[in-house]
Amino acid sequence: MSDTAMLRLEGVQKRYGRDEPALIDIDLALPRGQVMALIGPSGAGKSTLIRCVNRLVEPTQGEIRLEGVALTRLHGAELRRARRSMAMIFQEYALVDRLTVMENVLSGRLGYVGFWRSFLRRYPSADIETALHMLDRVGMPHAMDKRADALSGGQRQRVGIARALLQSPSLLLVDEPTASLDPRTSRQIMRLIRELCVERGLAAIINIHDVALAERFADRIVGLRDGRIVFDGRPDTLTPSVLTTIYGEEEWSTEPEPADDADEGGVSPATPMAVHGGMS
Amino acid sequence: MTVSQDSDSRMAVSTWRRPPLIRDPRWRWALWIGLVVYLVLAFASIQVDWSRVMEGLGRGAAFISAFFQPDFVSRRDDIVGGILESLTMTVVSTVLGILLSVPFGLGAARNIAPWPVYGLCRGVIALSRTFQEVIIAILFVAMFGFGPLAGVVTLAFATIGFLAKLLAEDIEAIDWRQVEAVRATGAGWWQVMNHAVQPQVTPRLLGLSLYRLDINFRESAVIGIVGAGGIGATLNTAIDRYEYESAAAILLVIIAIVMATEYASSHARRYLQ
Numbered sequence: 074m075s076d077t078a079m080l081r082l083e084g085v086q087k088r089y090g091r092d093e094p095a096l097i098d099i100d101l102a103l104p105r106g107q108v109m110a111l112i113g114p115s116g117a118g119k120s121t122l123i124r125c126v127n128r129l130v131e132p133t134q135g136e137i138r139l140e141g142v143a144l145t146r147l148h149g150a151e152l153r154r155a156r157r158s159m160a161m162i163f164q165e166y167a168l169v170d171r172l173t174v175m176e177n178v179l180s181g182r183l184g185y186v187g188f189w190r191s192f193l194r195r196y197p198s199a200d201i202e203t204a205l206h207m208l209d210r211v212g213m214p215h216a217m218d219k220r221a222d223a224l225s226g227g228q229r230q231r232v233g234i235a236r237a238l239l240q241s242p243s244l245l246l247v248d249e250p251t252a253s254l255d256p257r258t259s260r261q262i263m264r265l266i267r268e269l270c271v272e273r274g275l276a277a278i279i280n281i282h283d284v285a286l287a288e289r290f291a292d293r294i295v296g297l298r299d300g301r302i303v304f305d306g307r308p309d310t311l312t313p314s315v316l317t318t319i320y321g322e323e324e325w326s327t328e329p330e331p332a333d334d335a336d337e338g339g340v341s342p343a344t345p346m347a348v349h350g351g352m353s
Numbered sequence: 354m355t356v357s358q359d360s361d362s363r364m365a366v367s368t369w370r371r372p373p374l375i376r377d378p379r380w381r382w383a384l385w386i387g388l389v390v391y392l393v394l395a396f397a398s399i400q401v402d403w404s405r406v407m408e409g410l411g412r413g414a415a416f417i418s419a420f421f422q423p424d425f426v427s428r429r430d431d432i433v434g435g436i437l438e439s440l441t442m443t444v445v446s447t448v449l450g451i452l453l454s455v456p457f458g459l460g461a462a463r464n465i466a467p468w469p470v471y472g473l474c475r476g477v478i479a480l481s482r483t484f485q486e487v488i489i490a491i492l493f494v495a496m497f498g499f500g501p502l503a504g505v506v507t508l509a510f511a512t513i514g515f516l517a518k519l520l521a522e523d524i525e526a527i528d529w530r531q532v533e534a535v536r537a538t539g540a541g542w543w544q545v546m547n548h549a550v551q552p553q554v555t556p557r558l559l560g561l562s563l564y565r566l567d568i569n570f571r572e573s574a575v576i577g578i579v580g581a582g583g584i585g586a587t588l589n590t591a592i593d594r595y596e597y598e599s600a601a602a603i604l605l606v607i608i609a610i611v612m613a614t615e616y617a618s619s620h621a622r623r624y625l626q
Contacts (some may be wrong), residue, residue, distance in 0.1 A: 153540070154542060155539075157538070157539040163534055167533065168531070171552040171553070171556070176548075180538055180540070183535065183540035184539020191540075191547065192544075293529060
């Protein structure tokens, strides 16, 4: 296993302030090219987990290695170089609204080009070609000079995906890519992510609420509850009793209200904002 | 309706009043009585010299009637010179102020600046906001002598208190996900500023700068009175010499320019959004 794993988390723990830990003792190995769905109730630590990988959130304990490089020990320029190979796709797209589609897509190259080049928007012509090709691939060939905030949700997510791929990553970190999309667009976006992973041999961790989408598009499902891994297996082994373990009895079968109560009580009763703040 | 049907036991209750802000009625009444007593005593302590008021009314009337016959001609050169000096002071001080406000604004935004920088920048902003332009102008006139240099320095410093503070607050309120997204690409600090922060705050910064431009013009007229150059100095001289017709002409010119800049800047701001 250790030979094939491109990403390896060992004993990762994250604690916000003095609250209950958001992640407890996470051990996880992701082989090259595997698409893994991370499911679990909101507040279970899914967002925190993928943000620990690219260090948008600092893990409190444990070690994370990507291709043998200990990400948890990197600083400054080394960390920025490591971030180039793990691209992130966000829940509400996180495009820079007032920049054009092309500027957003090209910002995927920021880790490769110097400040003045990016400041003057003088990207190397190879980058521009790749960007145009990617926009074409995600189905947005005509939107180049539109401002990002002029696009619909599904279109924005496509641009977000193009930006991520422009980083030439080996790993995709995908945070609730379909949470603000309608069911049909959600499936299209998941299918697109899946196809691109296969085409380019990318591994992916996809946080997702929608269990049906996870089963359909992932090779492997990991269930997180209250910051711990409670399930890890193939989609076809995801039985109703497993779902009950992940989501809890009542919350799984009834309306979302009690589920919300349970989530917040479980992770950080004092300051749920600390867990969700700025990410959800 | 459903509530009253459900709660049979409380059916008898049919009146409701908003609970008072202060629960204890003794406190409530004491505060009211205290307020009335204070106001009565306060009004009684105002000493009005009615004969002085009557005398002043005449002077005020002379001032106001001068407005109906403003004299643009006899002090024409002074007025034109004063206005040009004020406009120059306004533009130079606003540009300087903006150039200084951007670094201070970045430093005073808690979400991007480290603690020591934050403290320093907030300190400078607080200092600039504490003192009114006239007081700062008195200090700088003492330092640099009479004239427009003192005025420019005053207005540039006052601009920091306004623009840097509002810029910092704007930065603190930006959508952080856009910043995360750009950081996640491996971008450096300056690239994050340029790609994620700048696009979010620029329209408002430009709008506020234009707004500050017309504030600075108005202030340049005021600080001239304490010797910091510009049209204010001309106005002060005219009033000192009882040349109300010229003073009226100056005020009318100031009003016209303020209205013009106000109109232009609100137009420009609407376009920028």
